[in-house]
Amino acid sequence: MDYIKIKFGNDYGMFNPEHKKTIEDMFQSLSPMFSFYECSWKPPMDIYETVKEVVVIAEIAGINKDTLEVEISSMALKIKGTRNELPRTENTTFRLAEIQYGTFERILYFPVPIDTENVLASYANGFLHIKLAKISTNRTYKVSIVDG
Numbered sequence: 001m002d003y004i005k006i007k008f009g010n011d012y013g014m015f016n017p018e019h020k021k022t023i024e025d026m027f028q029s030l031s032p033m034f035s036f037y038e039c040s041w042k043p044p045m046d047i048y049e050t051v052k053e054v055v056v057i058a059e060i061a062g063i064n065k066d067t068l069e070v071e072i073s074s075m076a077l078k079i080k081g082t083r084n085e086l087p088r089t090e091n092t093t094f095r096l097a098e099i100q101y102g103t104f105e106r107i108l109y110f111p112v113p114i115d116t117e118n119v120l121a122s123y124a125n126g127f128l129h130i131k132l133a134k135i136s137t138n139r140t141y142k143v144s145i146v147d148g
Helices: 017-030
Strands: 045-049 053-059 069-072 076-083 102-109 114-124 127-134
Touching: 045 102, 053 076, 069 114, 069 127, 076 127
Parallel strands: none
Antiparallel strands: 045 053, 053 127, 069 076, 076 102, 114 127
């Protein structure tokens, strides 16, 4: 069965190819994990913050957790994966086809610095839950003074 792909735009549609390359080079110089990526769908996500942590919940039903990629820096999180299309029955006519398949990549920026050593991720019932501990900005550090 053939599908007609309709694309209403993407997050970077306002940039021409030269601008995309410049922006990509700028972010990759900060960290090679950040790059523009052609996505075929964008899973819905929630981000909320408590006193001690930032929590990300991604709705990604139908994805094998072993194929998910999660990368983190102190200020951003990248989630990447692929949802494979289900086998189709021959000689069928679809009346509704809303489930999106293919690759996705989401980069989320945090409102506060994150402790990259204190992250907990779990996947159940089609939801990826990621709990990220905040770095306390109220820490006090003792500075030793040396002779001059």
